[in-house]
Amino acid sequence: MAVVDDNNILTLLGEKIKPGASATINFNLAKLYTTSSVEVPIIIERAKEKGPVVLMTSGIHGDEINGVEIVRQIIAKKINKPKIGTIICIPVLNIFGFIDMKRAFPDGRDLNRVFPGNPRGSLASRFAYQFVKKILPVADFCMDFHTGGASRFNVAQTRIDPSDLVAREYADIFNAPFTLHSKIIPKSYRSTCSRLGIPILLFEGGKSKVSDRAIAREGVHGAMRILDHLGMLDDSFEVPVPKKNSILIEATRWLRARYSGLLHTKVSCGQLVEKGQKIARITDPYGRFRHPVKAPRDGYVINVNEASLVYQGDAIFNISAEKTTRGQQASAEEEA
Numbered sequence: 001m002a003v004v005d006d007n008n009i010l011t012l013l014g015e016k017i018k019p020g021a022s023a024t025i026n027f028n029l030a031k032l033y034t035t036s037s038v039e040v041p042i043i044i045e046r047a048k049e050k051g052p053v054v055l056m057t058s059g060i061h062g063d064e065i066n067g068v069e070i071v072r073q074i075i076a077k078k079i080n081k082p083k084i085g086t087i088i089c090i091p092v093l094n095i096f097g098f099i100d101m102k103r104a105f106p107d108g109r110d111l112n113r114v115f116p117g118n119p120r121g122s123l124a125s126r127f128a129y130q131f132v133k134k135i136l137p138v139a140d141f142c143m144d145f146h147t148g149g150a151s152r153f154n155v156a157q158t159r160i161d162p163s164d165l166v167a168r169e170y171a172d173i174f175n176a177p178f179t180l181h182s183k184i185i186p187k188s189y190r191s192t193c194s195r196l197g198i199p200i201l202l203f204e205g206g207k208s209k210v211s212d213r214a215i216a217r218e219g220v221h222g223a224m225r226i227l228d229h230l231g232m233l234d235d236s237f238e239v240p241v242p243k244k245n246s247i248l249i250e251a252t253r254w255l256r257a258r259y260s261g262l263l264h265t266k267v268s269c270g271q272l273v274e275k276g277q278k279i280a281r282i283t284d285p286y287g288r289f290r291h292p293v294k295a296p297r298d299g300y301v302i303n304v305n306e307a308s309l310v311y312q313g314d315a316i317f318n319i320s321a322e323k324t325t326r327g328q329q330a331s332a333e334e335e336a
Contacts, residue, residue, distance in 0.1 A: 002138035008050050010086060012042070013134055020048040022081075027090075027135070029127050038096065042135070043075055043089040051085025052230050055139035056223065058090070060112050060146070060189060062097015062104070066206035067145030070219035079224060082232040088139070093131070096123075101209060103149065113185070115192040132192055141170075142193055142200040143226065145219055148207040151307035152315070155269040155300075156205035156218035162250070164194070170201045173229045174222035175242045177270060178302065180249045181323075201226070207306065250323040252302050254315040257282060259291050263310045271301050279317065282310065297321060 002012045010017045017023045026039035056074065058067030071091040074080050080087040092098045096106050104110050105124035114122070117129030136142075148154035158174050159182040160167040171179045182202075184191045193200040203222065205215035221240035227233040257263070261282040273279055273295040280293035293316065303318035310316060 002135055004053065004086075004138060010044070010046065010053075010138065012044065012088075012138065017044055017046055019046055019050075021046050027130075029130055030123055040090065040093065040095050043080065043091075044086065045081045045089075046086045047082045047084045047232075049084040051082065051232060052140040053086045053088065053138050054082075054227070054230065054232065055088045055136070055142045056080070056090070056145070057093055057142065057189075058145040059092035059094055059098055060144065061110070061149070061208070062092075062094040062099070063101050063208040064103075064145075064147040065209060065211045066147040066215050067203075067219070068092055068098070069211045069216045070145045070203075070223070073216060073220050074223055077220075079220070079227070079233070079237065081234060082227070083234050085230070085232050086138075087227075087232065088135075090135075103208065112189055113187050115187050115189050116195075128189075136192070136196070136198070139198055141226075141230070142198055143223060144189060144200060144202050146202065146204045147210075147215075148204065148303060151207060151305055152318075153207040153269055153304050153306050154204045155302050156215050157203070157249075157302070158222070158246070159202045159204060161194075166199050167201060170199060170226065172246065173225055174201055174203070175225060175246050176203060176205075176218055176222055177246060178249055178300070179246045180302070181251065247300065249300065249302060249320045251321050252299075252318045253296075253321045255293070255296060255317040255319060257293075257310045257312055257314045257316050259289075260311045261285070261289075261291075262308060263305065263316060265304055265306070265316075267301055267304070269301055269304050272299070273301060273319065274298050293317075295319065 008019045023044045025042045058071045107122045109124040111124045114125040115128045116132045118125045119129050156176045157178040158171040158176045159180045162181040206212040228239045259282045261284045265280045267279045275297045277295045278292050282291045299320035305316040
């Protein structure tokens with residue numbers, strides 16, 4: 001069980017970490033077929049002065065490299081050394097998927113759909129259970145970093161439940177280029193934090209298997225602003241000043257391909273498009289047809305499918321829309 005006692009000593013996975021100390025603890029749960037241990041490193045930095053415990057996680061999906069890069073930079077630049085309190089970083093939660101560059105656990109399950117887990121369930125479910133029981137309870141605030149799945153590139157964004165005023169406050173402080181209303185999906189990490197009363201901020205940006213410098217910068221800078229707000233950012237760091245306030249998106253809708261063929265996009269993520277604007281074209285391999293793809297409405301491009309080939313019906317753009325039941329659901333279905 002994770003706990004901070006009256007003497008400000010942190011106990012995590014049986015290890016005691018005193019105030020002002022640094023530690024790396026390996027979280028072991030299962031082994032490979034070869035009986036080799038698979039260890040999930042947990043990097044802990046503690047200030048001498050009491051303060052909040054912030055838990056930063058990434059790699060809950062093994063192929064989401066950009067999230068891992070954000071937490072890696074936070075550690076490498078020593079941003080995780082707090083002025084007060086404790087910062088716990090877990091750059092790669094799904095170490096199995098990270099090794100194979102796959103989204104899911106070896107049992108085929110999505111770790112972010114099995115929380116709070118089961119001690120007698122699948123491998124992913126058992127991992128989630130141990131994480132929730134042994135690590136999560138010590139956290140006062142969580143930041144979880146993700147990227148878009150498959151070939152879909154997400155604009156840098158935080159996702160919040162529209163009814164969660166605390167998350168909205170933290171999202172404003174983080175100040176990613178966009179803030180999306182996204183209902184909490186059952187059995188996700190975010191839903192477990194909500195049930196336990198632990199504030200969590202989910203960041204999305206980029207696409208799987210790719211490390212994007214601009215996206216990583218947004219994630220690192222947002223985390224620094226949160227730490228500064230909590231009084232935890234060391235005085236040696238200058239707080240990044242955002243160029244503009246985050247744009248709130250209450251709903252989005254996917255635009256799907258009307259034809260199969262080669263996809264040539266003409267706009268980028270985050271761009272504001274107008275109804276009727278040509279935003280892509282779909283061609284065949286033989287030079288016989290060129291079908292324009294037009295924006296169905298005014299809105300911001302939140303997600304772009306960067307696949308070179310698409311089938312009829314494939315989602316190719318996610319564009320902001322007026323707040324409707326359909327629009328909200330489309331946004332929620334794409335949660336990390």
